[in-house]
Amino acid sequence: MIDVPDVTSAELARAKINSETARIPWKELQRFFASGKTLLVDAELDLVEAGFAFHQDQADRVAQWLEQEQISVVSTELAKQWVESNAEVWAVVVKPWVLIQDTGKSPGSDPTNLK
Numbered sequence: 001m002i003d004v005p006d007v008t009s010a011e012l013a014r015a016k017i018n019s020e021t022a023r024i025p026w027k028e029l030q031r032f033f034a035s036g037k038t039l040l041v042d043a044e045l046d047l048v049e050a051g052f053a054f055h056q057d058q059a060d061r062v063a064q065w066l067e068q069e070q071i072s073v074v075s076t077e078l079a080k081q082w083v084e085s086n087a088e089v090w091a092v093v094v095k096p097w098v099l100i101q102d103t104g105k106s107p108g109s110d111p112t113n114l115k
Contacts, residue, residue: 010052010056013052013055013056014048014049014052017048017051017052017055017092017094018048020092020093021047021048021051021090021091021092022090022091022092023088023089023090023091023103024088024089024090024091025086025087025088025089026079026082026083026086026087026088026089027083027086029089029091029098029100030079030083032098033074033079036073037096037097037098038073038074038079038097038098038100039071039072039073039074039097039098039099039100040071040072040073040074040075040078040100040101040102041070041071041099041100041101042065042069042070042071042101043101043102043104044070045065045070045071045101047090047092047099047101048092050065050071050099051092051094051099053065054094054097054099055094071099074100087102087103088103089101089102089103090102090103
């Protein structure tokens, strides 16, 4: 008999979110931006952990991040910069949101002052 460790539903949810996180060209996410569904996750936050908080409806935690501007709506200025530089971002979908983190590989990218 194989000894399988106990796995909680939270661990499964985190693993699912992690497996759905990917690098993607910003241009492929523009329709979500146009519909107001893209949120920028600060580089200091773990994208998977942020996705997990949204998935689990951890409203207090998300509200704190929003208040501290660690999560914010992707600004028009940043979206334009990403289009111009053909940027690639980290993204994960947690319906109805697409959570995005700058990969830091966009020429001239400085997301800290473009929120």
